[in-house]
Amino acid sequence: MKTLKILTIAAIIIAASAFAVNNVFEGGEASNSSENGYDIGDVATDFKLKNIDGKQVSLSDYSTAQGFIVVFTTNHCPYAKAYENRIVALDKKYKTKGYPVIAINPNNPDKNEQDSFENMQIRAKQKGFTFPYLLDERQKIYPQYGATKTPHVYILEKENNELIVKYIGAIDDNYQDVNAVEEKFVENAVDELLAGEEVSVKTTKAIGCSIK
Numbered sequence: 001m002k003t004l005k006i007l008t009i010a011a012i013i014i015a016a017s018a019f020a021v022n023n024v025f026e027g028g029e030a031s032n033s034s035e036n037g038y039d040i041g042d043v044a045t046d047f048k049l050k051n052i053d054g055k056q057v058s059l060s061d062y063s064t065a066q067g068f069i070v071v072f073t074t075n076h077c078p079y080a081k082a083y084e085n086r087i088v089a090l091d092k093k094y095k096t097k098g099y100p101v102i103a104i105n106p107n108n109p110d111k112n113e114q115d116s117f118e119n120m121q122i123r124a125k126q127k128g129f130t131f132p133y134l135l136d137e138r139q140k141i142y143p144q145y146g147a148t149k150t151p152h153v154y155i156l157e158k159e160n161n162e163l164i165v166k167y168i169g170a171i172d173d174n175y176q177d178v179n180a181v182e183e184k185f186v187e188n189a190v191d192e193l194l195a196g197e198e199v200s201v202k203t204t205k206a207i208g209c210s211i212k
Helices: 002-026 078-097 117-127 141-145 187-195
Strands: 049-051 067-072 101-105 134-135 152-159 160-171
Touching: 049 160, 067 141, 067 160, 067 187, 078 101, 078 117, 078 187, 117 134, 152 187, 160 187
Parallel strands: 067 101, 101 134
Antiparallel strands: 049 134, 067 152, 152 160
């Protein structure tokens, strides 16, 4: 009887520990898409959001694009700032190949004034953004995608007039030091799509600030 009680207590402790570890991980800086967002192979719906030039932008505006690199990013987040030059480089490299970057700010500026539309315009000019920087003003698009972090990337490919999700996650494996990057997740995925191949690494953990 005593042995049974000990085993029962041990099982409860292990289960509680696993639950606690899972909660800590989910509340940390690494995350995949939310369970209500897109999965690989899903069809992504189009959207119409205000760009920093005041014009409305939709994915359907890009009739010759083969796909898109959709990046949820923002002004104040240090992770997002660390990736800004790399996001510009991605757009310059792949826009002419049919995969332009579309950046979306999902944050509510009422919670952080740095994420306001006016500051988006300033930040884009400072960093020389070569791509649309859109405001998810009603915060309806990022939940559809399941984005939880900034930055959080979704690569879409056009198939039979539909936008199919091919990759979800991080830009690469080192936000701190571009020179120490070993795995360029987004570049590898787009290169594989351009070569007519299946994306080998379809999901990674997005590292960044929580969307607010």
